Amino acid sequence: xxxxxxxxxxxxxxxxxxxxxxxxxxxxxxxxxxxxxxxxxxxxxxxxxxxxxxxxxxxxxxxxxxxxxxxxxxxxxxxxxxxxxxxxxxxxxxxxxxxxxxxxxxxxxxxxxxxxxxxxxxxxxxxxxxxxxxxxxxxxxxxxxxxxxxxxxxxxxxxxxxxxxxxxxxxxxxxxxxxxxxxxxxxxxxxxxxxxxxxxxxxxxxxxxxxxxxxxxxxxxxxxxxxxxxxxxxxxxxxxxxxxxxxxxxxxxxxxxxxxxxxxxxxxxx
Numbered sequence: 126x127x128x129x130x131x132x133x134x135x136x137x138x139x140x141x142x143x144x145x146x147x148x149x150x151x152x153x154x155x156x157x158x159x160x161x162x163x164x165x166x167x168x169x170x171x172x173x174x175x176x177x178x179x180x181x182x183x184x185x186x187x188x189x190x191x192x193x194x195x196x197x198x199x200x201x202x203x204x205x206x207x208x209x210x211x212x213x214x215x216x217x218x219x220x221x222x223x224x225x226x227x228x229x230x231x232x233x234x235x236x237x238x239x240x241x242x243x244x245x246x247x248x249x250x251x252x253x254x255x256x257x258x259x260x261x262x263x264x265x266x267x268x269x270x271x272x273x274x275x276x277x278x279x280x281x282x283x284x285x286x287x288x289x290x291x292x293x294x295x296x297x298x299x300x301x302x303x304x305x306x307x308x309x310x311x312x313x314x315x316x317x318x319x320x321x322x323x324x325x326x327x328x329x330x331x332x333x334x335x336x337x338x339x340x341x342x343x344x345x346x347x348x349x350x351x352x353x354x355x356x357x358x359x360x361x362x363x364x365x366x367x368x369x370x371x372x373x374x375x376x377x378x379x380x381x382x383x384x385x386x387x388x389x390x391x392x393x394x395x
Contacts, residue, residue, distance in 0.1 A: 126339050127208035128260045130296045131236055132287075138175070138234055139213035143205045146198065146358050148215040148232060150175070158182050162280075164193065164303060169232060177232040179217060181303070184227050188363060192311075193303035194231035195364040199372065200271055200302035201233070202355045207343050209267055210260060210297045212236040216363055229363045236298035237285050243327050244279040253284065254329055256295050259336040261325045264299050266340035268323035269386050270379050273305040276326050307368040310375040320379075322386045338395055341384050352376055 129136065150171040158165045165182030181193050188194075197214045204211035213234045222228040246253060268276050275281065281301040287294045309319070325332050356364075356373050364372075379386070388394045 126263065126343050128263055128297075128336075129208055129210045130294050131210065131212070131298070132296075135213070135234060135236060139205055142213040142215050142234070143202055146216055147360065148217050152177075152179070152217060152219075152232065154179070175234065177234050179219075179230050179232050181227045181230060184222075184225055188227075188229050189365050191303075192307055192364045192368050194227075194229050195359045195368070196302045196304075196306045196308070197231040197233065198359060198363075199355055200273075200305060203271070203347075203352075204267060204299075206351065207267065207340070207347070209263060209340075210236075210299055211302075212298050212300070216360070218362070233300070236283060237287065237296045239285045239287075240283040240296075240298065241285060242280045243282040243284065246284045253295070254327070255331060257284075257297065257327070258331045258333040260297050261327065261330045262333040262336040263340035265323055265325040265332070266337055266344060266383060266387055268305075268326075269321075270344050270376065270383050271302065271305045272309055272375070272379070273302055273323055274308055275301055275304040276323050277328075279327070282327060306372045306375065310371040311365075311368040320382060320386050320389070322390045324390065332391055334391070334393055334395075337387060337391060341387060341394065344380055344383050347380060349377065352380075 150173055152169040152171050155168040155170050158167045164180045166178050166180035167182050168176065169179045170176050194216055198216050201211050201214035215232050217230045217232050219228045219230050283298040283300065285296045287296050353373060356369060
């Protein structure tokens with residue numbers, strides 16, 4: 126399964142960042158914090174000229190309560206291995222952070238130029254929704270596996286019709302996994318047993334049973350050793366042992382139940 130439509134240079138960066146955890150580059154904030162976002166994200170540029178979006182910018186809630194940066198990295202690595210369109214992510218220990226700024230952040234690479242949030246692209250929904258069916262269906266399975274509580278948000282899906290290549294490509298990126306994984310699972314109880322799924326997004330997109338079934342199969346076959354590697358390599362400053370254990374156990378538990386979770390929402394899944 127490969128539903129990633131990022132430009133070649135972004136895919137090259139994704140392969141590189143999949144093999145890394147913490148950035149070794151020097152990053153500089155570009156412009157002000159982006160307003161009206163709870164996590165206070167901001168754009169950054171590296172010493173090598175790469176650009177990205179850093180988050181969270183705020184120290185609240187603290188990492189030991191909600192490890193948002195770790196969630197972003199884990200979700201990005203899982204999605205890369207599954208062939209799903211989540212941009213590459215690295216962790217950033219922000220040494221110059223102020224007292225109200227988060228030191229333990231993530232940096233997400235910019236997925237493609239001329240990226241439009243779904244809030245802007247929705248006016249073209251009658252034309253775009255059928256073309257999003259396969260990727261939206263697969264991402265619903267992924268969101269359900271990682272218990273993403275923030276998918277229904279028209280700022281968390283980017284699309285771009287790229288006519289600079291032949292044939293033209295509809296580029297898609299699903300963003301924001303801060304409120305997934307330990308957001309519910311790390312509260313001292315086995316919340317991952319709450320077998321609720323996440324619906325296809327955007328609203329009104331036709332669901333593709335074949336794509337959903339393929340994604341379910343890929344997650345069911347996801348190697349346990351790779352899952353542990355992705356979670357275990359997150360530094361302790363970004364992820365407490367309580368949250369690490371909850372994430373490992375939650376992903377493993379839901380991996381074996383993902384077919385039933387999705388079938389309860391979308392009857393007809395084989």
